[in-house]
Amino acid sequence: MILRMVRYLRVLRKLKTLGIVNVFSNNLGDALGVTPAVVRKDFSQINITGNKRGGYNIDVLMQKLEDQLGKRDSKRVIVAGCGRIGQALMAYREFPKEGINIIAGFDNSEAKIDREAHIPILPMEEMEEFVKKNEIEVAIISVPEPAANDVFDQMLQAGIRGVLNFTPVELKCQGKCDRPNCPKNCTVHTVNIGLELENLFYLINMNEMEQVQDDA
Numbered sequence: 001m002i003l004r005m006v007r008y009l010r011v012l013r014k015l016k017t018l019g020i021v022n023v024f025s026n027n028l029g030d031a032l033g034v035t036p037a038v039v040r041k042d043f044s045q046i047n048i049t050g051n052k053r054g055g056y057n058i059d060v061l062m063q064k065l066e067d068q069l070g071k072r073d074s075k076r077v078i079v080a081g082c083g084r085i086g087q088a089l090m091a092y093r094e095f096p097k098e099g100i101n102i103i104a105g106f107d108n109s110e111a112k113i114d115r116e117a118h119i120p121i122l123p124m125e126e127m128e129e130f131v132k133k134n135e136i137e138v139a140i141i142s143v144p145e146p147a148a149n150d151v152f153d154q155m156l157q158a159g160i161r162g163v164l165n166f167t168p169v170e171l172k173c174q175g176k177c178d179r180p181n182c183p184k185n186c187t188v189h190t191v192n193i194g195l196e197l198e199n200l201f202y203l204i205n206m207n208e209m210e211q212v213q214d215d216a
Helices: 002-017 025-032 036-045 058-069 084-091 124-134 145-158 193-215
Strands: 075-080 100-107 121-123 138-141 162-165 187-190
Touching (some): 002 036, 025 036, 075 084, 100 124, 121 124, 124 145, 138 145, 145 162
Parallel strands (some): 100 121, 138 162, 162 187
């Protein structure tokens, strides 16, 4: 449901730029590929009600979704590894619109260090102090595979609570966090682009096989 809420918000922002004031559940359902009943159920769970004739007011709906998702509070993130993936993420202009601000990058290469950049790139050895000073809880790892575990350990030591992992290495907290009475382990989400592409090819092949069977 959380992912759908994020997608609702993105659709609503686009509709607002078009000057649309009200939206109906079937409009949002079509945009997300779900039924209007699913849209209404999602909204009812967070106490959002519409009008059968007028639908949902987009401004009100956006405000309630943003409050629910915490979008009004800027989320600060760091990136470890400022190669092609790291640089692309730092340059992605949609993040600020989503309330996500990458405030620094870290790298071991002297050639990449740039303290005066719009998003400064700092030496990796300064990451722990920076994270603690700025109370950063979420980080992105896009370092070369051999460095992934070491960087992950540094992040946990610094107090990072959530990691978006762009390396092929499986990273797990497994009690590495030494915080006293830690309420929960660090959360890691791994983005494996190769695996996602393989899954797409598999789904395409399955659809083709089903079509052949239907035509037989």
